[in-house]
Amino acid sequence: MTVVDMHTHFLPETWPDLSQKIGGADWPWMRHDGAGRAMLMLGDKEFRPVQEACWNSARRLEDMDRDGVDIQIMCATPLLFGYQRPLQHAIQNAQLFNDLALEICAQDPARLKTLCQVPLQDIDAACAEASRAFNNGHVGVQIGNHVEEKNLDDEGLVTFLQHCAGEKIPVLVHPWDMLGRERMPKYMLQWLVAMPAETQLSILSLILSGAFERISRDLKICFAHGGGSFAFQLGRVDNAWRHRDIVRQDCPNLPSSYTDRFYVDSAVFSHDALALLVKTMGEERVLLGSDYPFPLGEQTVGELVRSQPGFSSRAKRGILGENAMRFFDLEAVSSKSEAMLA
Amino acid sequence: MTVVDMHTHFLPETWPDLSQKIGGADWPWMRHDGAGRAMLMLGDKEFRPVQEACWNSARRLEDMDRDGVDIQIMCATPLLFGYQRPLQHAIQNAQLFNDLALEICAQDPARLKTLCQVPLQDIDAACAEASRAFNNGHVGVQIGNHVEEKNLDDEGLVTFLQHCAGEKIPVLVHPWDMLGRERMPKYMLQWLVAMPAETQLSILSLILSGAFERISRDLKICFAHGGGSFAFQLGRVDNAWRHRDIVRQDCPNLPSSYTDRFYVDSAVFSHDALALLVKTMGEERVLLGSDYPFPLGEQTVGELVRSQPGFSSRAKRGILGENAMRFFDLEAVSSKSEAMLA
Numbered sequence: 018m019t020v021v022d023m024h025t026h027f028l029p030e031t032w033p034d035l036s037q038k039i040g041g042a043d044w045p046w047m048r049h050d051g052a053g054r055a056m057l058m059l060g061d062k063e064f065r066p067v068q069e070a071c072w073n074s075a076r077r078l079e080d081m082d083r084d085g086v087d088i089q090i091m092c093a094t095p096l097l098f099g100y101q102r103p104l105q106h107a108i109q110n111a112q113l114f115n116d117l118a119l120e121i122c123a124q125d126p127a128r129l130k131t132l133c134q135v136p137l138q139d140i141d142a143a144c145a146e147a148s149r150a151f152n153n154g155h156v157g158v159q160i161g162n163h164v165e166e167k168n169l170d171d172e173g174l175v176t177f178l179q180h181c182a183g184e185k186i187p188v189l190v191h192p193w194d195m196l197g198r199e200r201m202p203k204y205m206l207q208w209l210v211a212m213p214a215e216t217q218l219s220i221l222s223l224i225l226s227g228a229f230e231r232i233s234r235d236l237k238i239c240f241a242h243g244g245g246s247f248a249f250q251l252g253r254v255d256n257a258w259r260h261r262d263i264v265r266q267d268c269p270n271l272p273s274s275y276t277d278r279f280y281v282d283s284a285v286f287s288h289d290a291l292a293l294l295v296k297t298m299g300e301e302r303v304l305l306g307s308d309y310p311f312p313l314g315e316q317t318v319g320e321l322v323r324s325q326p327g328f329s330s331r332a333k334r335g336i337l338g339e340n341a342m343r344f345f346d347l348e349a350v351s352s353k354s355e356a357m358l359a
Numbered sequence: 360m361t362v363v364d365m366h367t368h369f370l371p372e373t374w375p376d377l378s379q380k381i382g383g384a385d386w387p388w389m390r391h392d393g394a395g396r397a398m399l400m401l402g403d404k405e406f407r408p409v410q411e412a413c414w415n416s417a418r419r420l421e422d423m424d425r426d427g428v429d430i431q432i433m434c435a436t437p438l439l440f441g442y443q444r445p446l447q448h449a450i451q452n453a454q455l456f457n458d459l460a461l462e463i464c465a466q467d468p469a470r471l472k473t474l475c476q477v478p479l480q481d482i483d484a485a486c487a488e489a490s491r492a493f494n495n496g497h498v499g500v501q502i503g504n505h506v507e508e509k510n511l512d513d514e515g516l517v518t519f520l521q522h523c524a525g526e527k528i529p530v531l532v533h534p535w536d537m538l539g540r541e542r543m544p545k546y547m548l549q550w551l552v553a554m555p556a557e558t559q560l561s562i563l564s565l566i567l568s569g570a571f572e573r574i575s576r577d578l579k580i581c582f583a584h585g586g587g588s589f590a591f592q593l594g595r596v597d598n599a600w601r602h603r604d605i606v607r608q609d610c611p612n613l614p615s616s617y618t619d620r621f622y623v624d625s626a627v628f629s630h631d632a633l634a635l636l637v638k639t640m641g642e643e644r645v646l647l648g649s650d651y652p653f654p655l656g657e658q659t660v661g662e663l664v665r666s667q668p669g670f671s672s673r674a675k676r677g678i679l680g681e682n683a684m685r686f687f688d689l690e691a692v693s694s695k696s697e698a699m700l701a
Contacts, residue, residue, distance in 0.1 A: 163542070166541060166542055168542065196538060196539030196542055196553075197538030197539045197553075197556070197560075199508060200505070200508055200510065200538055200560065201560065203567070203568075203605070203609075204563070204567040204568070204605065204606050204608075204609070204610075205599055205603060205605060205606050206560065206563060206564075206567070208599065209559075209563060209592060209595060209596050209599060209606075210556050210559050210560045210563060210588075210592075211538075211539075211556065213556070213559075213588055213591075213592055213595070214539070214552050214553065214555070214556035214588070217551075217552050217555075217588075218539075218542065218543065218548065218552045221546070221548060221551060221552060222548075225545070225546040225548070226545075226546070242595070246552075246555055246556070246559075246588035246591060246592065248591070249555075249588060249590070249591035249627075249632050249635070250551065250552075250555055250588065250632075251629060251632075252627055252628030252629025252631075252632050253551060253555070253584070253626075253627065253628045253629075253655070254551050255628065255629075256628040256655065256657075256658075257547055257550065257551060257654070257655050260654035260655065260658060261547060261654040261655060263545070263546065263547060264546050264547050264551075266546075267545075267546070268546075284595075285591075285594055285595065286594030286595045286597065286598040287593060287594025287595075287597075289594075289635050289638055289639065290591050290592075290593075290594050290635070292635075293591070293631050293632070293634075293635050296631055297631065312599070312602035312603040313595070313598065313599050313602065313603060315598075316598075316602060
């Protein structure tokens with residue numbers, strides 16, 4: 018079998034000064050501090066410490082070998098999205114990072130794959146860049162889960178998803194620009210509370226607005242972090258749909274009936290949560306995703322799934338790779354991982 | 360056994376015009392539309408349709424008999440809290456609704472119990488009203504899960520919780536004033552996404568700030584809606600604590616080790632979620648709570664717990680009543696519910 022980690026992040030080692038190259042201020046840049054450590058900067062502010070696995074493909078391949086991962090799919094850190102920039106700046110920004118991502122993959126293109134980013138503030142430009150990048154070798158597109166106050170049921174964003182469905186471009190939805198962050202100044206609460214809420218909000222926006230009724234079933238869409246709090250709150254949502262008219266006004270079917278329209282990754286970090294997630298979504302709709310190489314990711318990629326009590330060998334093979342092979346239409350690579358499926 | 364529904368809401372049938380009696384504008388009031396229906400108004404805006412079970416104790420007792428509930432514990436709808444009001448207004452408001460709540464309970468004080476509310480914007484006043492109401496017959500206090508941008512780890516709010524611990528006043532924490540509501544204009548998304556995030560944020564605030572290390576173990580504190588998204592996200596939180604210094608900086612022990620410091624209600628509306636919740640919290644720390652009589656509540660109170668696959672009779676008896684009897688130090692009433700525990 019082929020093990021695929023479909024949720025990993027990259028940062029190029031360096032990139033041009035975007036204020037000079039593109040224009041505008043407060044762009045992200047990398048301050049290298051030596052010994053494989055760097056600080057991701059936003060203008061003159063420290064945003065997050067990062068390490069060389071973000072940009073060093075040899076290091077990534079070593080870690081993949083250690084963890085028995087055959088194929089890794091990278092995507093940008095959401096800080097790079099630039100959705101708030103003027104359109105021409107955002108287009109250049111997306112193209113620049115998309116092309117740099119392919120350079121990181123070039124060391125072993127059979128094992129290192131990447132998703133593109135798009136200037137999602139403009140739907141025509143987003144569709145054009147998704148198609149350009151997909152034709153250049155990106156295996157799909159990562160989008161932030163909202164653009165300013167527009168959730169995924171926004172008419173333009175639905176048009177973008179339809180474009181991806183038509184061109185068979187797989188979509189990963191990643192939470193970012195977290196709601197309520199003024200209430201979460203410490204302890205990474207934005208990552209622990211707001212991110213799962215963002216992702217749940219995105220899924221419910223597509224369901225309760227009726228957008229899934231209008232979007233083609235060809236759409237392949239996957240939500241990060243196990244879909245956030247969606248699976249655990251689904252009973253609450255179904256109950257609300259049954260008993261409150263304004264919940265069901267645009268959604269003709271029970272919310273839980275739409276779980277056959279999307280996928281989630283496996284990054285939930287507990288066996289009990291993973292069991293509930295797979296029971297809710299079905300074993301064919303959960304894809305191994307680690308959030309590598311960040312500290313909030315799974316530190317030994319695939320360990321949770323491999324050691325999950327009660328999962329059949331078939332379920333584990335699906336989650337560890339076969340589901341992602343189908344989702345991204347990937348070609349198998351000679352596997353280093355077979356022996357690790359206990 | 361005695362079945363206790365510890366999370367139900369009331370609204371008095373009517374109350375004085377608060378603008379005249381207290382001062383200030385945009386107070387809540389009830390517009391009665393006949394046939395047991397009313398609209399909870401906020402100033403001249405319609406806030407939410409409600410029905411007579413909110414105020415009619417005979418109707419409440421009928422519904423309790425129907426569902427095999429022996430004791431019901433009521434608390435105010437959070438719209439009544441008034442935390443944003445000038446202090447003297449908020450004190451009068453809390454006293455008024457606390458006294459009206461006891462009037463609703465007066466028809467059958469052995470079966471109808473109530474939690475008080477307090478002017479939580481001022482800690483001395485909140486402590487004073489909690490003690491006054493508790494001495495007058497309230498069995499505990501309900502608080503909103505935050506006051507403006509102050510989470511539960513705010514020094515003043517911790518002082519209030521310490522007061523409750525010292526006076527043995529049980530605390531129910533209810534989400535309100537929902538974060539990110541500008542992103543959730545429709546489909547009750549504020550109730551489906553933001554409320555579970557609010558509650559998770561409150562629990563994590565107490566854990567990650569180290570507040571549970573400072574607060575007495577005598578504190579009895581319970582979080583509504585099964586603790587929101589806390590249980591499902593706990594693996595993510597433990598993983599973050601292990602691998603990121605700023606997550607654990609004020610919290611000496613693994614976040615999941617603090618589940619013996621609080622309780623949650625059972626209002627999660629799915630067997631899979633309830634199973635995960637009880638596995639996470641322990642069967643002695645989940646209390647039957649329905650959100651009666653609202654449409655987002657459990658429509659047949661206790662049905663989820665009674666029909667839960669895999670729970671022992673002992674676990675069901677605990678969740679349906681024995682845990683709440685201990686939490687609130689209640690006296691048993693002659694039970695109408697024994698036959699309903701299948």
